[in-house]
Amino acid sequence: MTASADHLKALLSAHAARDDDRFYGVAMQVAAKSARQGHGKLAAELRELIDAARAQKIPRLAPTPVVQPRGELANLLTAGYPETRLGDMTLAPEVHTLLDKVLHEQRQRGRLERFGFTPVHRLLLSGPPGTGKSMTAAALAKELGLPLFTIRLDGLISRFMGETASKLRTIFEAAAETRAVYLFDEFDALGADRAAGNDVGEARRILNSFLLFLDQAPPESLVVAATNHRQLLDRALFRRFDLAILYGAPSTQQAIEVLRRRLSEMDTSAVRWLELGVCTEKLSHAELVKAAESAAKRAILGGDDVIDQQHLTDALDERHALRHA
Template sequence: MTASADHLKAMLNAHAAGDDDRFYSIALQVAAKSARQGHTRLAGELREVIEASRAEKIGRQSTPTPVVQPRGELASLLTADYPATQLTDMTLAESTQTALEKVLHEQRQRGRLERFGFVPVHRLLLSGPPGTGKSMTAAALARELGLPLFTIRLDGLISRFMGETAAKLRLVFDAAAQTRAVYLFDEFDALGADRASSNDVGEARRILNSFLLFLDQAPAESLVVAATNHRRLLDTALFRRFDLAIVYDQPSTSQAIEILRRRLAAMDTSEVKWADLSALTEQLSHAELVKAAEAAAKRAILGGSDAIDADHLRDALNERHLLRHA
């Protein structure tokens, strides 16, 4: 018999618990055992059935199935969300788009990679100025993979009492091992700052060493995403621990216009001469451009029109520049 009694029991338990990932993982173990026993044809057929079943499940999965909100101490460390943002909703540099599509492709083909002893990209470091789309990227990855987004609350994680932060970090990474999701450490420099620059070097080193250890052991089923506005503040030991580091920049002129057009897609923009606004978009972040577009749209709507007045949009962009220098 190809499948051992332990394999069969484990598969039944996984099926009863609705844990598809574990079910498929055990099924692949059975296929591997068949191959070792010389049943190569059966092993190949099993793998084909597993991959076809996984692909069909992904095709049927239009929205993620809700999970229970974090409870107990985890409730003070994580906030759970099911984002609606898709990767196609974002205006990104071509290199960034390509990198994120690679992450999604490897995650979707996780089973195939694991058959050959490899794991998909699952530890990401995102850096760049505020408002350039780092947190939105984590949301888009969660949406594309049909996973919840768990954002780590640094105010609950970082404690002034020695040893508590490391213990709370363990809780977060234990959750990542038990519940497949995207885990976002936003404003990551508060946790991963250069140990030599801290006033409490000993404690900072211990916290960072704990994080590095847990990150090394992070399961490939979950994505761990760290986002920072201050890449230069991070400890150098961090960079080699992440599978992929993506740097975000302010949008180019063409990207800025595309961001405005996308946000105003529901409005009549036929009278807007986009080229005339190019200079006003310089140095504005993705978030600032969105806010300018929304301000112009609300002014039009409250004035009883669905048409964007170019002057109103120009005023809104100028206002964002004034706020930057306030």
Template sequence: MAASAEHLKALVRAHAEADDDRFYSIALQVAAKSARQGHGKFAVELRELVESMRQRGAKTIGAVGPTPVVQPRGELSSLLTAWYPDIRLDDMTLATELRASLDRVLHEQRQRARLERFGFTPVHRILHSGPPGTGKSMTAAALAGELSLPLFTIRLDGLISRFMGETASKLRLVFDAVAQTRAVYLFDEFDALGAQRAVGNDVGEARRILNSFLLFLDEAPSESLVVAATNHHEILDRALFRRFDLVIAYEAPTPDQAVEVMRRRLAGMDTSAVRWPSVTERVAGLSHAELVKAAESAAKQAILGGADVIDDRLLLDALSERHALHNA
């Protein structure tokens, strides 16, 4: 039987308490477990039944249109922030291989039902790894935008407690939300949670917290995307890399990509006077975020000077400023 004894008891309790959201959440957990066990047809049918019941309930109370972002309440309000991103992958400057990996994620998510009918699950657990400012968090927002899903960002300052039991309990709340509400869930600065179990003063506590995360990640349903982003992949516990469906590496932009980043940000300005080869020579070592800041600084200087024209001097001065801050 796909449902465990604990699942069945939890379903009965949720029904007795008239807690529909909890009932549907548990049913989706049963569906996810069934899919992992090879019962793809049953998993799809159960998910479709849950979705049908949810929609029927929404119509009963007069709900129309897309499901709004429900702001987290209670203890979840200190753990999650939620919004609907309007950014798309085409708005970003991405390396060819990186874009191909993200297109694969979107394709599999959009064909989720078809995959699950054959006992397979789409990519839904992703690790973004790379230097700061290279677009890891923005990509999570773009995936949410492409799939018309809300983005829930996990606030690690609220999640991590000095008491292991509290942190594990808060993780359970977050992953209950993953099962209950289809969305993109972003664990930013993930190394704060996923560092090697040998790192830190209390090895036993770190191991228990990470083991809890690994367990919850394994059980995460494929309807939602769980995205972890880290600037320090070298300190992550090795067990994490095996649990993610896809690990995507981010790097500083090439000179051509750097120029494209600045051109995009300056699309509303007159850049006809810019000699881009001279700019290209000054972009090495800067991240996407730093290049955007440099472009914005040059644009503001031009606007406050009474013009909408960007020239070499403004851009080169702004890039020099970013290099000084980068090397400080």
């Protein structure tokens, strides 16, 4: 055996400690031992692999276990460690496929970058309110074991607009230093069309700064922009993001799945799900969750854990009424 037990233990120890220099040093010892044992071809291949890995070494950024960002970042970001997983969400198949692509490329980031490619790391999520855009950012963070940093627009967009570009730089510098998911929610407040009639020169400069920083965003972190108003965004933004994912109201089947998921702890055996299809039309995921919770609370406060058809029908009707209030 070329590598001794001591070599194997040393390699594992160095890997666990993320000590690359020590790892490669032990690997070179294995190559030298191979040469002494007459395995010249293997020794040469090992040295080539080690030299290539050292030359193309990709810095590994780990999530920093901070409760809240400090310093200037404290006014710009809020930190969270979500528990929502992608499997907990009810999404259109095409959306789910794209998000699986993001996760797969991020998990294979090192392999891609060894060949000169970068994984998907800049996402634009758009669609009506309550369709799961912000929750998607949380789920991606959970799946990748990263913190979720949500950009506070009230801290970012200063009344002294010249400060905003400087604050943007601070955020993107943080993305280069700390691997995380960075969420720009309500992004249209920052990325509105530069050609809009009510635009001012400083707003254009802010957007230009964002485009520049986005181009330079490190692939280790995910930058996610979410908006309810896709039509307001400057067209140049769509070319800068790696993926633009469109969210919509759930189909009847998806709406029923949302209700079922939220009521999984209740007895729903009396519910005729297919008959609820008409009542769920045009309601968002968030509205359906609210309706399910309202029905559940009505049953619980009535002294029962059984959801009947009327509970759900009334709750869904209430959500429709609120839409038209």
